[in-house]
Amino acid sequence: MRADLRAELEEAGLDPDAVLAHVRAGLEEDLPGGSVDVTSTSTIPADARGQADFGARAAGVVAGLGIAAVVFHEVLGDDVEITDRLPDGSRVAAGDVVMRVAGPTRGLLTAERTALNFASHLSGVATATAAWVDALAGTRARVLDTRKTLPGWRALQKYAVRCGGGVNHRFGLSDMAMVKDNHVIAAGGVVAAYDAVRSAHPGVPVEVEVTDLDQLRELLDAGCDRILLDNMDSPTMAEAVRITSGRASLEASGGLTLARAREVAQTGVDFISVGALTHSVTVLDLGMDLQDV
Structure with missing residues (x-):
């Protein structure tokens, strides 16, 4: 070369x-x-x-x-x-x-x-990423990619997301922990799952997925500073932002569309993750x- x-x-x-x-x-x-x-x-x-x-x-x-x-x-x-x-x-x-x-x-x-x-x-x-960036303009929210990439293309697709003005989420399974619903079920709760990861890998960033505001409160009390709001409607996300009051970064995910992007961003979340940037572009x-x- x-x-x-x-x-x-x-x-x-x-x-x-x-x-x-x-x-x-x-x-x-x-x-x-x-x-x-x-x-x-x-x-x-x-x-x-x-x-x-x-x-x-x-x-x-x-x-x-x-x-x-x-x-x-x-x-x-x-x-x-x-x-x-x-x-x-x-x-x-x-x-x-x-x-x-x-x-x-x-x-x-x-x-x-x-x-x-x-x-x-x-x-x-x-181009797909730039459309989301344009939709979020003037809000605090940034668009994130996901691991829903073509096998062998992850580095290139995540590079293209950056070209469009987006932000890369974790690259693989070892650079950041993402505690999702199956992990929560297996561990016995959101805090138990969070504590287990922190104990096993104290130097690795941890994000935990929540499906309701009670789980959000539990995690905030446990000191979790990265929380994913899964498939919540906009009023619930706005309430999550109010409850969090800057104690953690909040990521909206699940069922999001470009038409709804600005509405979600105006709830005050920090990030919006979009698998479609790479999996169905x-x-x-x-x-x-x-x-x-």
């Missing part, structure tokens, strides 16, 4: 070697065992060179363009020139050019789909159009 792309990925909080492995796996799906692009090699002279524009076919927020650049360099080495690449997190309109690539035409078309797969999906995550329609063969 080029040194400048490696540095860019590191600055974005991504592991360059993991990204490269992901890119190579994507290319292997198209070219298993070192096979060739039979369409491009049959229709395009080996010495043909061209330029192609990556364009947005819908409005949104772009993410993953640096990963798309890695794809082109993996296919073409240094025999590719990438210009006019917008920074990830840029808002675009339909028709905007987000990146230009130039090099051997066969290689450009061979890399096209894998590059678009990364950029379109991650731009979809960023619609891609941002990006396309690559060859300009010169």
Whole structure:
């Protein structure tokens, strides 16, 4: 991988070697065992060179363009020139050019789909996140992602959430404890579950899910400073904020929609977690159009 792309990925909080492995796996799906692009090699002279524009076919927020650049360099080495690449997190309109690539035409078309797969999906995550960020503007609430990510894509999807202006929740099962209803049942109550985690892993942040205000009061008395309000209506969440009075951060979760986002934020909660940012996102329609063969 080029040194400048490696540095860019590191600055974005991504592991360059993991990204490269992901890119190579994507290319292997198209070219298993070192096979060739039979369409491009049959229709395009080996010495043909061209330029192609990556364009947005819908409005949104772009993410993953640096990963798309890695794809082109993996296919073409240094025999590719990438210009006019917008920074990830840029808002675009339909028709905007987000990146230009130039090099051997066969290689450009061979890399096209894998590059678009990364950029379109991650731009979809960023665009969905930005819609929630816009809906929450002017309130204290921030939008959080979840662990409801595609297997193998978690780091990239959480990166795209950041590009859209959202905040990452825990990455895995070890960097933060999330006590949910099944844990509460198994432990015998919200406080028992909270105390068990604090005892076993005193240095790990702990968040506990509650379904009613009695559980909230119990946890506040026990000193819990991160509480998730699960599937509560807005008046109940507003009362939870009043009861908490700043003693803990409050996260709203469960059954939330973009149409309801501002109503929930105006209850005074600190965070709103949205699994749909990653588990059911619609891609941002990006396309690559060859300009010169």
